[in-house]
Amino acid sequence: MMRKQWFLWVCMFVVCCLTTPAGVFAAEQQPAVDQDKIIADNTAIITTHPYNVVAHYQRGKAYFAKKEFDLALQDYNRAIAITMLNRGYLYEKQGLDDKAIEQYTLAIANDPTYEEAYDHRGFMYNKTGRPNLALIDCGKALEINPKFTPGYLNKGTAYEKLHLTREAIETYSGLLANAPLEDVKHREVAKRRILALGGTI
Numbered sequence: 001m002m003r004k005q006w007f008l009w010v011c012m013f014v015v016c017c018l019t020t021p022a023g024v025f026a027a028e029q030q031p032a033v034d035q036d037k038i039i040a041d042n043t044a045i046i047t048t049h050p051y052n053v054v055a056h057y058q059r060g061k062a063y064f065a066k067k068e069f070d071l072a073l074q075d076y077n078r079a080i081a082i083t084m085l086n087r088g089y090l091y092e093k094q095g096l097d098d099k100a101i102e103q104y105t106l107a108i109a110n111d112p113t114y115e116e117a118y119d120h121r122g123f124m125y126n127k128t129g130r131p132n133l134a135l136i137d138c139g140k141a142l143e144i145n146p147k148f149t150p151g152y153l154n155k156g157t158a159y160e161k162l163h164l165t166r167e168a169i170e171t172y173s174g175l176l177a178n179a180p181l182e183d184v185k186h187r188e189v190a191k192r193r194i195l196a197l198g199g200t201i
Contacts, residue, residue, distance in 0.1 A: 081111035131158035169199040
């Protein structure tokens with residue numbers, strides 16, 4: 001009788017092993033993924049390279065795994081917006097102005113906090129003779145990030161196109177007040193424009 005019960009127990013164990021999904025054992029054997037470390041590592045990358053698509057995507061996946069869905073969505077949207085911006089820039093270089101503006105608009109739709117997308121669209125509005133729209137976009141870019149120096153240049157250009165000299169000088173002066181000293185390129189452009197418009201530094 002004991003041998004029969006033992007045999008039945010062995011059979012049941014074998015059946016259980018055969019019917020248990022292999023992935024269950026594999027999952028139990030795999031080390032746990034440290035989502036917090038992934039978030040920290042990619043945040044460090046984004047801090048120095050804010051337009052790194054992969055870093056935003058990887059951090060978004062980690063937030064998703066932690067069920068922090070709002071943060072995951074922010075990173076996914078930024079990754080998409082950066083891709084749209086790059087596509088817009090490509091069209092811009094090809095001289096396809098309307099397509100470039102369309103891509104910048106899509107970038108803004110995916111991430112309304114993306115200052116560079118507003119600034120690029122503002123640049124294109126200046127280029128295509130719509131400085132009033134450029135003022136709106138560049139103003140939005142600077143509202144999001146007052147340290148974003150290209151926004152001052154494109155906003156100043158829009159004022160110049162509208163023959164608003166005083167406002168243009170004030171905008172270029174705003175760049176000098178907000179741009180770091182090491183941003184020599186943008187600072188020099190602003191200084192040249194101020195002097196060309198009759199202002200003083």
